[in-house]
Amino acid sequence: MPGHGPTVTVQGEATVEAEPELAVFAVTLTATGRDRADVLRDVADLHKRTWSALVGLGDGVDVETGGVGVHPRYEDRPGRRPPWFDATAQLSVEVGEFALLPDVLTVLGDVRELSFSGPSWRLRPAGPVQRRARAAAVHDALRRAEEYAAALGCTLTELVDLSDATDGRTWAAEESFPAALSAQAAAHGPLAELDLRPIRQRVSGSVRARFRMTVPDLDALLLELTEAP
Incomplete structure (x- = not known):
């Protein structure tokens, strides 16, 4: 009662x-060209190669696919030249085994058509x-x-x-909000110098x-x- x-x-x-228990990277892959179908194939190939390389690092790395998009980009004078197309594909990379972080950064740094932000440190x-x-x-x-x-x-x-x-x-x-870093820029500044x-x-x-x-x-x-x- x-x-x-x-x-x-x-x-x-x-x-x-x-x-923290997880280190998270937000990855964007990009492809540019004048043919829409070719651009989509290029970004799909980039996605496949990057995904395979990251998954190949072992069970301590979890990779999830995000959105895919393609957008026309016209020159200053529409009609004078065919439009350009920009395609993007997103990946989310969660690293639960921090000893693999240098390997993850090596994979990301080897792809020139890629930008990423991270690591963002989190708890499960x-x-x-x-x-x-x-x-x-x-x-x-x-x-x-x-x-x-x-x-x-x-x-x-x-x-x-x-x-x-x-x-x-x-x-x-x-949560922290790390700055974005392109693989092309990272090639001129060793990723090993990043504070991990x-x-x-x-x-x-x-x-x-x-x-x-x-x-x-x-x-x-x-x-x-x-x-x-």
């Missing part, structure tokens, strides 16, 4: 830091770090409620309800909790306040 008596509502908060979704943060927030809520109850000379008797805060970014790790040290991730969130507590003796509390120096 539900209890009776006063309740105390609190918000528990927590921030947990941890080493719904992983142990998020669970630790949730548990820490619950403990913080309980501590706060106990402190409020103790200030009234009461003790907590039961949990009424517990929920995530309504912020949509609750339990989301902070993982950036620690922070997971923050909050919970709302409502507890029932014993009835305070307000007369005794007021008397104590009036007698205080």
Whole structure:
């Protein structure tokens, strides 16, 4: 049976830091030409070769295909010359084994018709770090409620309800936004000089909790306040 008596509502908060679990690259392959079909074939071939090279690095590299697009690009005077066509294909590369990062960069740097951004350091979704943060927030809520109850000379008797805060970014790790880098530019600056040290991730969130507590003796509390120096 539900209890009776006063309740105390609190918000528990927590921030947990941890080493990242994934390094993510956003890759764009490009092809340009005057024949639309040829451009599509070129970008498809680039996609196949790059995808195969990345997948060949092993299970520590996960590659997903994104969108493919082709767009006409006209000269300054339309009609004087046939239009150019620009085709693009997207890849998302997730590296879970950081020892493979130099190999991934070597593959990306060997393709001149490629630009990429990364690595963006991330945690796996719904992983142990998020669970630790949730548990820490619950403990913080309980501590706060106990402190409020103790200030009234009461003790907590039961949990009424517990929920995530309504912020949509609750339990989301902070993400960095790396600059884009083209393979052609990288050829003039060694990729080995890039700083590949993982950036620690922070997971923050909050919970709302409502507890029932014993009835305070307000007369005794007021008397104590009036007698205080």
